[in-house]
Amino acid sequence: MYPLTAGIVVQTKELWDELHANLQDLPVRVVLEQSEIGQLSVLLEKIDRMRPEVMFVDISGLREPLDQVIRGMRSTAAAPFVLTLNTVAGTDVILNAMRAGAAEYLYPPFGDALRAALERIGNERRNTTQAVRRGGHTLGFMSAKGGCGATTIACHTAVELPAQSKGKVLLADLDFDAGMVGFLLKTKSPYSISDAVRNTQRLDESYWKALVSNGISGLEIISAPLPASRLALKPEQLRFVLSFVRTQYDWIVLDLGRSLSPSSTPAIEEVDDLFLVTTMEVPALHQAKLIVQKLLDSGYGKNRLHLLLNRAPKRFDVTLEELESMLGAPVYTSIPSDYLALNESYSEGKLLGRGSGLGKHFTRLAMSIVGVSDPKKKFSMFG
Helix, strand or coil, rough: CCCCCEEEEECCCCHHHHHHHHHHHCCCEEEEEEEECCCCCHHHHHHHHHHHCCEECCCCCCCHHHHHHHHHHCCCCCCCCEEEECCCCCHHHHHHHCCCCCCCEEECHHHHHHHHHHHHHHHHHHHHHCCCCCCCCCEEEEECCCCCCHHHHHHHHHHHHHHHHHEEEEEEEEECCCCHHHHHCCCCCCHHHHHHHHHHHHCCHHHHHHHEEEEEEEEEEEECHHHHHHCCCCHHHHHHHHHHHHCCHHHHHHEEEEEEECHHHHHHHHCCCCEEEEECCHHHHHHHHHHHHHHHHHCHHHHHHEEEEECCCCCCCCCCCHHHHHHCCCCCEECCCCCCHHHHHHCCCCCCCCCCCCHHHHHHHHHHCCCCCCCCCCCCCCC
């Protein structure tokens, strides 16, 4: 389901309890909540400011003219869909609500009717915004198989991006199997991405700031959950969080772990550029080919999919064209192997320095992604 923001004006306890119980597992973030309409002009000002996409309005004891309330809400800049709530289902009451401009009339139990209404509204919102992606640019790094180095590349790229883009960057660890980002970057926050996913109704700028770690200039980090707290995350809730962080950052870097997984698959839908990291080992190339095929078969745009050859040898046994033809996707670049330098830096509790041989490759990778040219060396496919 497409994530939505909502406002709630509900006075009746029965409707209040029913609505909150049903919204708990849906990707809906409540941005405005009050028990009564009060002064309509004041409420409309709040709707203008908070911009909810959906308004839930209790009409069981409404004092103001219903058509005036709905028309007022629809005439705001937010133009939210208005879902009217009542304790009873009467033909005349339903007709009056629909004639007044309500998108839906709901009465307990809401259940499937509420979900269906929100799915319909969400699809309409998705269709109107699909052509233009708003907010930050999202990069995903995924290993074809375990050990290909996606986490290392994601971390070094994320650290480089603030300097190269002059923008605000988020590094999010969605590798729920290994979750090494927090360890490699020595994050201090005890919270993780699962805290955001489980609390979408509380998710705003203030709450998000309490979750992230920000020990590196221009870069904030949100870790993967610890094994003991790795509960199943609903795909629509994860997409909601990723949609939210787009509004907070210029660049978002996602460590997607290895292969396609329950956590990486929904996240890929929010990714602008997916970098599939593979080595030249036969098992890794085989897995990379399978992943590319699955993504393309699912409708994922080929222009959004890039191959990164990690720990690449100095000489290749195949040409670039042969490799791309075999794997079914374009090769973005290659990164050489420097196991000793990486191991030494990790032993010291830090990432590679920009002046190291391999560090220069990570710098050029970030520059290429941002679109900044390197005056000292032209960025090439094979490093």
